[in-house]
Amino acid sequence: MTDENFDLTHFLPYLLNQAAEASSLAFQQIYKERYGMLRAEWRVLFHLGLYGQLTASEIGLRANMHKTKISRAVQKLTERRFVTRARDAGDRRLEHLALTPPGQAAYEDLHSVAQRYDAALTEDLSAAEREALRKLLVKLSKTPLAGFT
Secondary structure (H helix, E strand, C coil): CCCCCCCHHHCHHHHHHHHHHHHHHHHHHHHHHHHCCCHHHHHHHHHHHHHCCECHHHHHHHHCCCHHHHHHHHHHHHHCCCEEEEECCCCCCCEEEEECHHHHHHHHHHHHHHHHHHHHHCCCCCHHHHHHHHHHHHHHHCCCCCCCC
């Protein structure tokens, strides 16, 4: 049975996923080839590069990432000596994460690539289209649909 009134290629979640995959593949190749990183690792690296010292929980809240993925990413970045971990003096359960000098250098390298990549990705859009796209994506990312049926 087919539903001629439903076009999957125009279903917003499908379109967003397709756009996300298409737009991230080339950048993914760069951080993978240069630093052997996976997506969770570069996201942790970028959060520490942008915001400075954070805990894994703070990264999870900012990046909307599961703690298991953050933990694995932190472990890999620590093994590469890109991240240091320091126990909190007041709460031994907490670790403060920070970039090392090699981690900072990797962040700066990838940050400049990300800026150029972002510009290239949106070069065919007008300034108004770029602004509208970013505003709409931010708005959609903050739209809670819990309980929708």
